[in-house]
Amino acid sequence: MKLTPESLRGHLAERLLPVYLISGDEPLLAGEAADAVRTAARSAGFSEREVYFIERAGDWDEVRAAAAARSLFGARRVLEIRLASARPGTAGNATLVALTEAHDPDTLFLLLAPRLDRDAQGADWVRAVEAHGAWVPVWPVDPERLVAWLRSRCRKLALEASDEALELIASRTEGNLLAAHQELSQLALLAGGARLTPDTVLGSVADSARFDVSRLGEAVLAGETARALRVLSGLRAEGTEPTLVLWALTRALREVWSARGGGAAPPWQRRGAALGKALRRASSSLPFTALAQRAARTDRVIKGRVPGEAWDELMLLTLALAAPTDGRTLTLARAPAV
DSSP states (O other): OBOOHHHHHHHHHHOOOSEEEEEOSOHHHHHHHHHHHHHHHHHTTEEEEEEEEEOSTTHHHHHHHHHHSOOTTOOEEEEEEEESSSOOHHHHHHHHHHHHHHOOTTEEEEEEESOOOHHHHTSHHHHHHHHHSEEEEOOOOOGGGHHHHHHHHHHHTTOOBOHHHHHHHHHHTTTOHHHHHHHHHHHHHHHTTOOBOHHHHHTTOOOOOOOOHHHHHHHHHHTOHHHHHHHHHHHHHTTOOHHHHHHHHHHHHHHHHHHHTTOOOOSSHHHHHHHHHHHHHOOTTOOHHHHHHHHHHHHHHHTTSSOSOHHHHHHHHHHHHSOOSSSOOOOOOOOOOO
């Protein structure tokens, strides 16, 4: 079966399956889901826990040996397998299928994996988990859902907060759920039962936003100019390589070009939604050639082949991609010769 992090706790209160797979790149939510499984397993008498980190093909020999061995004291156990990759390889696929189908009543398997793409989701071992246990995919919280997520966290902490306060926390901890949760926990202690206001938040919340290149691509596709520039500034402050930033921007341009020609949208929902906004903004006169020329010039500046400041060029390219969202045609001044 397939569960969500929200439905997992209700499920665990009713039954415990022999295998659980938790996948995703959001550490807070994945960690909480794994903790819920471990807690339920302890309550059911699984008193031992063994953890195996899979980084190479040979690691599966140790896992198979551990699964075949009995506990010295005959105790029930949780065998936790942490995958470094969503693709465990031929040996890993066969091992996981065999372990999942073994139905050892004294062993519960907890599999932790990165995000599974469409191809990985169709692997034999994932289908075996769904047939005999439960798969819990964990997805990041979309920016438009972040305030609602924070509000639900406040309820768990018995913390009352205004919408403006939550929007401020969301803005200053963008994409970093762990930091947002930690800030709410701290504010719950500092507030002393009082309602959170923007002033309260400003006095205590650190600027812990996680600026990454994928967020920059989403922002320019969605036409969110102010957000794109803020993320770009954060990337610069964090010492991100300009080459990586340029890659994110040119990737966004290629996605719009591909989608305009009937190509497939990105398979993950959030970026697909941002691309949809880019397509609605774009008109038939979208100057892809000028955008490509500007990207090429930026690349030459980064490589030192023409004079200029790399981050200034990246800012100009960001502004050009995150064009007006008021229905006007996307325009761009002719790029300098490259």
